[in-house]
């Protein structure tokens with residue numbers, strides 16, 4: 001039996017005999033799934049932070065957020081994607097303030113989960129409905145029934161003020 005190793009990304013120990021893994025660096029191991037999402041996170045950070053991007057800093061952030069901030073790799077990628085490609089899709093990100101990593105992510109965690117929850121609700125509302133049901137044949141207007149996003153009270157973990 002191989003001795004347990006620590007995932008390069010999420011920081012969890014695992015048994016190489018029991019889970020799918022890869023070895024991204026010599027003598028370093030990672031869950032296959034973690035490596036998949038880490039790759040996406042790195043590509044996004046590289047694109048958006050450009051010359052400020054520091055690979056080691058992003059890796060450090062990834063591990064910290066998984067171990068200390070309650071993220072798993074899938075959610076972490078979701079939050080990174082939300083920040084770069086949904087919330088700030090049309091805005092310039094001041095990469096000089098990033099420190100080369102993705103330190104912003106824990107600060108937008110609550111906002112990201114609220115966004116996700118709203119997305120899920122919308123999807124459920126629209127299950128079984130077809131686009132033609134929403135189209136006014138004369139006006140060609142599409143009326144989707146989107147619920148307002150409610151902020152849960154008392155759940156503001158990240159007060160930026």
Ligand SMILES: [Zn+2]
Pocket residue numbers: 007008009010011012030031034
């Ligand atoms: Zn992992």
